[in-house]
Amino acid sequence: MRTRSVCGMDAAEFRKRGKEMVDYIADYLETIEQREVYPDVQPGYLRSLIPNEAPEEPDAYEDVVRDIERVIMPGVTHWHSPYFYAYFPTANSYPAMLADMLSGAIGCIGFSWAASPACTELETVMLDWLGKMLNLPDDFLAGTTGLGGGVIQGTASEATLVALLAARSRIVQKIQADSPEREELDIISRLVAYSSDQAHSSVERAGLIAGVRMKKIPTAVSKKFAVHGETFSAMLKEDKEAGLIPFYFCATLGTTPSCAFDCITELGPICKAENMWMHIDAAYAGSAFICPEFRPLLNGVEFADSFNFNPHKWLLVNFDCSAMWVKKRADIIGAFKMDPLYLKHDHQESGLVTDYRVS
Numbered sequence: 502m503r504t505r506s507v508c509g510m511d512a513a514e515f516r517k518r519g520k521e522m523v524d525y526i527a528d529y530l531e532t533i534e535q536r537e538v539y540p541d542v543q544p545g546y547l548r549s550l551i552p553n554e555a556p557e558e559p560d561a562y563e564d565v566v567r568d569i570e571r572v573i574m575p576g577v578t579h580w581h582s583p584y585f586y587a588y589f590p591t592a593n594s595y596p597a598m599l600a601d602m603l604s605g606a607i608g609c610i611g612f613s614w615a616a617s618p619a620c621t622e623l624e625t626v627m628l629d630w631l632g633k634m635l636n637l638p639d640d641f642l643a644g645t646t647g648l649g650g651g652v653i654q655g656t657a658s659e660a661t662l663v664a665l666l667a668a669r670s671r672i673v674q675k676i677q678a679d680s681p682e683r684e685e686l687d688i689i690s691r692l693v694a695y696s697s698d699q700a701h702s703s704v705e706r707a708g709l710i711a712g713v714r715m716k717k718i719p720t721a722v723s724k725k726f727a728v729h730g731e732t733f734s735a736m737l738k739e740d741k742e743a744g745l746i747p748f749y750f751c752a753t754l755g756t757t758p759s760c761a762f763d764c765i766t767e768l769g770p771i772c773k774a775e776n777m778w779m780h781i782d783a784a785y786a787g788s789a790f791i792c793p794e795f796r797p798l799l800n801g802v803e804f805a806d807s808f809n810f811n812p813h814k815w816l817l818v819n820f821d822c823s824a825m826w827v828k829k830r831a832d833i834i835g836a837f838k839m840d841p842l843y844l845k846h847d848h849q850e851s852g853l854v855t856d857y858r859v860s
């Protein structure tokens with residue numbers, strides 16, 4: 502048998518150290534409530550605990566492991582402690598950690614079907630499963646003949662941005678198809694996207710990155726901070742009269758400051774009538790829609806072009822796993838497709854082969 506030694510560790514030692522690490526992890530999680538949930542360190546604490554330069558000679562493995570308690574743990578905020586009430590709950594589980602190990606070992610990069618068929622196929626099928634658990638309309642499922650489907654993003658912020666860029670590309674193409682003389686830059690300068698004033702900051706940032714106007718729709722406590730059709734329609738009318746082109750609305754189900762639910766059954770038909778892309782950000786609340794008693798909160802998703810939630814928030818999968826579905830894969834592929842020679846393969850995008858190539 503070939504001996505493979507990476508960083509001075511061969512398979513025999515990996516077996517031993519791996520088992521020790523699993524024990525360390527299980528001990529950590531079983532006794533986590535005994536640790537201070539918030540670290541008692543000052544900014545810059547870590548630099549003084551380790552040398553200024555990378556060592557010329559390797560440390561013993563035992564010393565490296567000792568540094569976990571000496572250097573790292575004192576500066577860790579223990580998100581999985583039962584005393585952690587900050588931000589939002591983030592998920593993990595023993596099976597998810599084991600899966601991370603396996604994925605690290607396989608170590609492939611599935612940027613296209615051919616780059617590792619199992620990556621693409623597993624992702625597509627799992628997102629169909631998850632989509633069915635949420636009772637998403639069939640349009641969002643890939644199946645073997647569907648035009649839609651799911652794709653894993655790193656974060657909800659990325660999903661919002663990907664949807665916005667796809668929407669931007671779709672509207673520019675549409676306008677230019679009708680009026681080929683119109684310049685792309687002129688169109689983009691008139692575009693306007695919308696979200697609730699309760700939406701996550703990443704929505705506003707997506708507008709900055711995409712270089713389009715992003716308007717916040719005002720909400721009120723009397724309406725439980727939800728965006729309703731009436732306010733939205735009034736804003737659209739005013740903006741169109743001012744020569745702007747509304748093209749994207751990011752609805753939120755479960756807003757960050759107030760857990761508000763935008764009224765997508767009213768907003769969806771407006772977006773459809775105006776040819777706008779509706780994206781739904783349900784980053785943390787989304788997992789709840791699996792329960793039949795909460796599923797009605799997702800009614801109206803049938804009007805959306807894309808929908809996203811984070812299994813890494815509430816569904817036992819550790820960071821990063823943000824699940825995004827689109828009704829038309831072609832919208833995303835159309836916006837991002839690059840076709841360099843070194844990525845070409847015999848099995849081009851089809852019902853059975855998805856090459857989102859969003860990365």
Ligand SMILES: *Cc1c(COP(=O)(O)O)cnc(C)c1O
Pocket residue numbers: 589655656657658659701703753754755756757782783784785786811823
């Ligand atoms: C958590 C959250 C986000 C940000 O999620 P990331 O995956 O960290 O980008 C966005 N929107 C809502 C509604 C959230 O709850």
